[in-house]
Amino acid sequence: MLKIENAVERIREILDDENLSQLREVLDDYHSADLADIFSNLKEEERLLCFKNIEEDKAAEMIEYLSPQLQVELLGDIDEETASRIISKLPHDSAADVLGDMEDNESETYLDKLPHKFSEEVRELLTYNEDTAGGIMTPVIMTVNDDMTVKEVLSSIRVQAQEDNMELYYIYVVDKQHHLLGVVSLRKLLTSPINEVIENIMITDIVKLHVDDYQDYIADVFMKYQYNALPVVDLYNRLKGIVTWDDVQDIVEEETTEEIYTSSAISTGNVDEDEILSGSITKAVQARTPWLFITLIGEFVAVHVGHKFEPTLQMLPVIAIFVPLLAGLGGNIGTQSITLMVRGLSTGELTLNSAAKHIMREMSIGLVIGSIFGGLVSLVTWGWRNNIYLGLVVGISMMINMTIATVIGTFAPFALKKFKIDPAVASGPVIATIIDVLGLAVYFTLVTIFLVKLT
Amino acid sequence: MLKIENAVERIREILDDENLSQLREVLDDYHSADLADIFSNLKEEERLLCFKNIEEDKAAEMIEYLSPQLQVELLGDIDEETASRIISKLPHDSAADVLGDMEDNESETYLDKLPHKFSEEVRELLTYNEDTAGGIMTPVIMTVNDDMTVKEVLSSIRVQAQEDNMELYYIYVVDKQHHLLGVVSLRKLLTSPINEVIENIMITDIVKLHVDDYQDYIADVFMKYQYNALPVVDLYNRLKGIVTWDDVQDIVEEETTEEIYTSSAISTGNVDEDEILSGSITKAVQARTPWLFITLIGEFVAVHVGHKFEPTLQMLPVIAIFVPLLAGLGGNIGTQSITLMVRGLSTGELTLNSAAKHIMREMSIGLVIGSIFGGLVSLVTWGWRNNIYLGLVVGISMMINMTIATVIGTFAPFALKKFKIDPAVASGPVIATIIDVLGLAVYFTLVTIFLVKLT
Numbered sequence: 001m002l003k004i005e006n007a008v009e010r011i012r013e014i015l016d017d018e019n020l021s022q023l024r025e026v027l028d029d030y031h032s033a034d035l036a037d038i039f040s041n042l043k044e045e046e047r048l049l050c051f052k053n054i055e056e057d058k059a060a061e062m063i064e065y066l067s068p069q070l071q072v073e074l075l076g077d078i079d080e081e082t083a084s085r086i087i088s089k090l091p092h093d094s095a096a097d098v099l100g101d102m103e104d105n106e107s108e109t110y111l112d113k114l115p116h117k118f119s120e121e122v123r124e125l126l127t128y129n130e131d132t133a134g135g136i137m138t139p140v141i142m143t144v145n146d147d148m149t150v151k152e153v154l155s156s157i158r159v160q161a162q163e164d165n166m167e168l169y170y171i172y173v174v175d176k177q178h179h180l181l182g183v184v185s186l187r188k189l190l191t192s193p194i195n196e197v198i199e200n201i202m203i204t205d206i207v208k209l210h211v212d213d214y215q216d217y218i219a220d221v222f223m224k225y226q227y228n229a230l231p232v233v234d235l236y237n238r239l240k241g242i243v244t245w246d247d248v249q250d251i252v253e254e255e256t257t258e259e260i261y262t263s264s265a266i267s268t269g270n271v272d273e274d275e276i277l278s279g280s281i282t283k284a285v286q287a288r289t290p291w292l293f294i295t296l297i298g299e300f301v302a303v304h305v306g307h308k309f310e311p312t313l314q315m316l317p318v319i320a321i322f323v324p325l326l327a328g329l330g331g332n333i334g335t336q337s338i339t340l341m342v343r344g345l346s347t348g349e350l351t352l353n354s355a356a357k358h359i360m361r362e363m364s365i366g367l368v369i370g371s372i373f374g375g376l377v378s379l380v381t382w383g384w385r386n387n388i389y390l391g392l393v394v395g396i397s398m399m400i401n402m403t404i405a406t407v408i409g410t411f412a413p414f415a416l417k418k419f420k421i422d423p424a425v426a427s428g429p430v431i432a433t434i435i436d437v438l439g440l441a442v443y444f445t446l447v448t449i450f451l452v453k454l455t
Numbered sequence: 456m457l458k459i460e461n462a463v464e465r466i467r468e469i470l471d472d473e474n475l476s477q478l479r480e481v482l483d484d485y486h487s488a489d490l491a492d493i494f495s496n497l498k499e500e501e502r503l504l505c506f507k508n509i510e511e512d513k514a515a516e517m518i519e520y521l522s523p524q525l526q527v528e529l530l531g532d533i534d535e536e537t538a539s540r541i542i543s544k545l546p547h548d549s550a551a552d553v554l555g556d557m558e559d560n561e562s563e564t565y566l567d568k569l570p571h572k573f574s575e576e577v578r579e580l581l582t583y584n585e586d587t588a589g590g591i592m593t594p595v596i597m598t599v600n601d602d603m604t605v606k607e608v609l610s611s612i613r614v615q616a617q618e619d620n621m622e623l624y625y626i627y628v629v630d631k632q633h634h635l636l637g638v639v640s641l642r643k644l645l646t647s648p649i650n651e652v653i654e655n656i657m658i659t660d661i662v663k664l665h666v667d668d669y670q671d672y673i674a675d676v677f678m679k680y681q682y683n684a685l686p687v688v689d690l691y692n693r694l695k696g697i698v699t700w701d702d703v704q705d706i707v708e709e710e711t712t713e714e715i716y717t718s719s720a721i722s723t724g725n726v727d728e729d730e731i732l733s734g735s736i737t738k739a740v741q742a743r744t745p746w747l748f749i750t751l752i753g754e755f756v757a758v759h760v761g762h763k764f765e766p767t768l769q770m771l772p773v774i775a776i777f778v779p780l781l782a783g784l785g786g787n788i789g790t791q792s793i794t795l796m797v798r799g800l801s802t803g804e805l806t807l808n809s810a811a812k813h814i815m816r817e818m819s820i821g822l823v824i825g826s827i828f829g830g831l832v833s834l835v836t837w838g839w840r841n842n843i844y845l846g847l848v849v850g851i852s853m854m855i856n857m858t859i860a861t862v863i864g865t866f867a868p869f870a871l872k873k874f875k876i877d878p879a880v881a882s883g884p885v886i887a888t889i890i891d892v893l894g895l896a897v898y899f900t901l902v903t904i905f906l907v908k909l910t
Contacts, residue, residue, distance in 0.1 A: 041806065161645065207486065320768055324778060336720060339716065429783075
């Protein structure tokens with residue numbers, strides 16, 4: 001792959017020389033995906049100057065690879081005529097995405113300037129929720145009737161596919177009312193006898209999407225069946241468009257980001273992922289405080305537990321200094337268990353059926369690791385404070401804490417899944433705080449029991 | 456999508472009735488991806504009985520969707536002749552994957568029974584590292600010469616693609632020595648004049664992979680350029696195979712799992728991901744202890760900091776009970792910052808250039824949230840212990856801790872990336888412990904300064 005830093009430097013040098021013909025030549029040489037990366041790394045005014053110096057076809061190709069913010073920025077900075085021409089060269093779904101990210105009056109201006117048919121088709125896409133199959137799909141697809149022959153289909157492709165900027169993965173077979181009847185792969189088409197009727201070679205057991213299907217469902221279907229493209233139908237099984245694997249790639253990345261954010265106690269419910277990372281501080285605070293607030297309440301419970309044992313602390317303040325050690329390791333091994341279960345449930349490697357098995361397995365792992373670490377801590381503490389009982393109390397607490405942490409960390413994601421709550425929520429503060437509080441209670445109880453030996 | 460639980464139940468009922476002809480019929484009706492899911496949920500003996508009752512073509516299709524363990528299990532449980540026939544129906548890359556997961560002597564037995572040409576091609580795939588393009592690619596591809604016409608290519612497809620179970624995405628143009636010259640998409644082929652020479656319609660600016668490219672690089676290339684399939688060449692630019700997007704989908708899932716595991720302090724270096732989740736306990740302990748051990752050392756530093764302030768603790772044991780509260784919230788907000796930066800760097804939304812901007816932004820967020828939470832904690836503590844100074848010390852510590860946590864949590868991933876270390880490592884215990892230790896030091900220092908007012 002291209003070294004983007006070097007390319008950016010090269011472009012900057014040419015910009016400094018104000019050599020526009022060289023600029024045009026160099027920009028034209030890059031792949032549009034590389035160009036998009038280069039543009040993201042340029043300053044706004046550099047970017048605009050470069051954008052004005054690439055030809056419109058290339059500009060349209062590149063626009064598809066850019067982030068929504070940059071798409072809107074660049075198109076807004078050039079004259080409306082050129083911008084409309086570039087938008088009209090985009091595939092329908094990308095055009096709808098770009099226009100959907102603009103202010104309403106701005107997108108209306110462009111829609112009015114676009115070729116009528118294209119503009120109508122894009123307008124229809126804009127009526128769907130952008131997180132559903134309707135909002136994601138490309139409406140222009142290659143359709144044929146079931147009584148056509150292979151030969152007729154091949155000449156039909158020649159006409160239809162040339163006309164629009166049409167993606168060609170499968171050929172969809174529809175009746176006169178555009179109801180979806182079957183699918184033929186290009187491979188099948190190209191290897192069948194030229195006079196074969198389509199009806200005889202089409203597949204009728206079709207995996208399909210509905211216009212209202214949500215993107216997480218769409219991603220699951222693609223991941224499971226591994227097709228390049230899937231047809232999208234409406235309530236009456238009329239073919240409306242196709243969703244292709246590259247649309248799904250973006251969804252999968254977005255879903256993964258959401259899963260990771262949720263696991264780290266960042267709420268994605270009301271704030272868009274992009275805004276959490278680089279939007280206003282208010283938005284970021286909004287996404288980050290809800291779970292922190294729950295942690296706060298949970299930790300007040302921990303404070304309360306500590307308070308209960310204040311007499312013990314009064315008599316033996318040294319025990320306080322082991323609290324971070326116990327909490328840190330309990331939290332860490334618990335997080336490991338939660339992460340393993342959440343990810344396993346998310347990829348489908350784990351099912352609810354295997355909950356009991358995994359709780360037992362993680363408990364064993366907690367016991368083994370807890371014993372090793374507990375033993376180590378016992379020895380170090382004993383050596384340091386010259387009190388074998390203190391060593392034992394800290395070490396045994398460590399072992400119990402780590403075991404409890406693995407069990408809770410394994411149980412919680414399965415329980416949430418069972419009640420149809422996103423298991424990733426388990427990685428959040430609630431479970432961590434429960435592990436914290438229980439660990440603290442175990443430790444202080446042991447300390448109180450053996451207090452005589454410890455002082 | 457199919458409700459797998461219901462399907463499994465239905466199959467079990469038929470198995471109980473011992474109605475094999477109905478079993479065959481029902482199994483045949485499922486999509487092979489669904490069958491694979493059903494098989495994963497059956498018990499071993501049920502699975503085997505079902506496997507013996509699906510026809511071989513369907514068995515081959517389903518095998519591709521199964522996990523490696525189940526592939527080896529099922530093929531090992533049926534007679535060698537049938538197993539070889541099923542393997543010979545797999546695409547080359549899947550056959551190589553299945554055979555690569557078996558014991559050497561076992562896979563040799565099958566390789567000897569496979570058709571000679573297929574067996575040779577699969578043997579060649581097995582010589583590549585399974586994590587490189589060579590190990591992932593399909594070697595059978597549609598190739599043509601640059602002096603052929605569209606018409607000749609179309610008839611060549613008819614012969615070549617029918618012969619092998621060949622995937623058809625692009626047509627690759629090679630010279631007599633099989634050097635890669637260009638690529639033609641099926642769309643271009645089908646919309647070009649029938650007598651056009653391939654040389655004139657092929658793309659020569661080809662994004663391609665090298666047989667030795669590693670899978671993370673391959674995933675990056677696919678994610679960036681968004682092609683369906685990419686050609687794989689050797690050192691001399693001879694075309695060896697293609698990698699398709701569904702292979703990459705598996706890689707992306709694996710890479711994401713690795714990223715998530717690393718973020719949760721689970722080492723994927725020496726232990727396979729699958730084994731961490733469901734292998735032997737020894738393997739799991741091996742993957743989970745390294746970072747825990749580093750936490751242990753880090754937390755001993757925290758114990759040492761606590762020890763330094765033992766005189767303070769002695770005079771005012773109550774301050775110990777606020778430690779989990781401060782550590783919990785500092786850790787949480789720090790994790791949020793780390794997660795945001797690690798994910799942003801991983802998806803390419805963030806670059807090293809934006810480090811300073813993001814450190815400032817996160818610091819502001821830390822200050823805002825820290826002030827809110829610090830204020831709350833001050834009030835609650837003041838009300839509870841009836842000591843405004845204690846309230847202020849705990850609250851101000853909270854604010855400082857949370858701000859420090861966001862700054863370190865933002866700085867660390869960028870710094871690691873700068874030194875070419877996986878930023879996900881930052882989510883691990885080292886940074887968490889640094890945040891812990893610093894937070895503790897700030898708190899105890901403030902307590903010591905205001906000790907007179909607090910007692």
